[in-house]
Every structure is written in structure tokens, then in C-alpha cells.
Amino acid sequence: MSFKEKSAWAMGAIMLVTGVWYAQLVAAAPQAPVIGPLISYVLAVIVLSIIAQTVLAILSPREAHASADERERIVMDRAGNWSGIVLGLGVITAIIMYIGGWSATLLVHAIVGALIVAQLAEYLFQIFLFRRAV
């Protein structure tokens, strides 16, 4: 497994775990100010990402410093394009829900949720493409 794929697995797991945690925070207090769960979520993602990337870099120091090669760039570009579609669909869904009566607070949470799902999808697409082309 290449370093980039290991990184995608680690970041995908972080997005999944923190995304579920964020959803639980929002579900516990749907109309509470957005800033509380949002700051907690962002800090958790930053800290866990730094830890994961540091561990991966210690385990594979040479690969960690190498830039992506031509095949890896294709994989990441394609995964980025596909996840952009997921993000767009999520944002459109959030707007429709807002028009349908959701509060502005829930709109913000839904858009953050769309960002989380799109980011998770990007890592899953990367893993899929890395596996298919190796």
C-alpha cells in the first residue's frame, strides 16, 4: 500500500469518526449556536490529522517527503472532481431543506455536513482509484 493510500485511509477514518461525533453534537442541541460544535469539530480534525500524518511520516519517512507522481496526481484529481459533485448535491439539498422550513442554524449544519461527507467521499474515491489502478 502506497503512502498516499495509507494517508487516504487514515484521513477517511478521521473524517468518519469526527463526522459522526459532529452529527451527535448537533442532534443533541439542533438550535444551539453553530459556533460551539463547529469549533470543537475543526479542532478535533486538525489535532487528529496532525497526529495521523506524523505517525505515517515516522513509519515511512522517505515516501512522506516525496511529491505525488503522475498516477497519484490523476487519482487525486479525479477523486477531487467526484467529491465536488457530492459537495454540490449536499449544498443543493441543504438549500432545499432551508426553503422547506429549516432554520438558518440547521442550514449551516447541513452545509458543514455536506463538506464532511464530500471530504469523506474524496478519500473513499482515492482509495477506490488507488486500488483499481495498482
Added chain:
Amino acid sequence: MGKRPPITNRVRSLREKHGQMSQAALGEAVGVTRHTIIAIELGRYSPSLETSFRIARLFNVGLEDVFGWEGD
């Protein structure tokens, strides 16, 4: 990617003739990862023209001695 490209290659045999050169060493020599060399050898990935030339030049052969079109 995905659909198998209709391009054949002799990278593995050239690598083995070249003093049993490892996939990692070849990858490093031409600027790609070992995993990309594996994908090329398995026919799952068609390298860029630049990488193709780098591989051919490394083995001192022509491009068509490394890569071919399926069925030709």
C-alpha cells in the same frame, strides 16, 4: 484507468534483464513510485509519454521495444 488500456509492455522483462533491477529502483530512476511501476507492469496503467521515454532511455531501447499495441 479502470478500463484496461490496450497497451502491452515489456517493462518487467527489461527490468529483469537489467541486472534484476527492483521496481523501486526503476521507479526512482524514472520519477514514479514503486506502486506505479507495479501498475504499469500489470497493464493497469499507461504511463505518460515522458515516463515512457524515461523507461526506454534507461534501458537503452526504443519506445516500441518497451510498449506495444495489443494485438499488433
